Amino acid sequence: MHRINSVLFKFKCAFKGLFIAFTSDNSFKIHFAATISVIFSAILLEFSKSDWMIIILLIGLVLVAELFNTAIEFLVKLFTDDYHELAEKILDISAGAVLLSVIISIIIAVFIYLPYLL
Incomplete structure (x- = not known):
């Protein structure tokens, strides 16, 4: 029984994390709106x-x-609110990962959408 509660607790934490991202991160909201579209x-x-x-x-x-980008932003803020060169690099690389995923998705989406639109 303890194991089931542990699994349920992990799911509860995971859904809480999604809720936190959705309510606290504007970029996540934008990506979610794009998802609906x-x-x-x-x-x-x-x-x-x-x-x-x-x-x-x-x-x-x-x-x-x-x-992941949102989690990394929170992690950096946990350690410093001051400017730090390494913190900036971490945040930029994390944002770059999101940008790359979006670019790849758009390129593939163009190949998928074009035959339906033409």
Whole structure:
């Protein structure tokens, strides 16, 4: 029984983390809004099963990258509010990871959307 409670507690913490990211990070809100737009357009365009799988994977890639970025931002703020060159590099690299995931997602999305739009 203790093991089940532990698993449930971990899920509770995970959902709490999603809630914190959604309520405290504007970038996560923007990515989430983009996710809703992508899902809505995919429904309207009647994506194939394989296209849905790719789009869901890309959405996951971007949202997970943003969650890690948000966590890293909180971690840096935990240690300093003052400017520090290494802190800046950490935050820039983390933001760069999100940007790269978005660029990759957009490139692949163009290949998926074009046949439906033409």
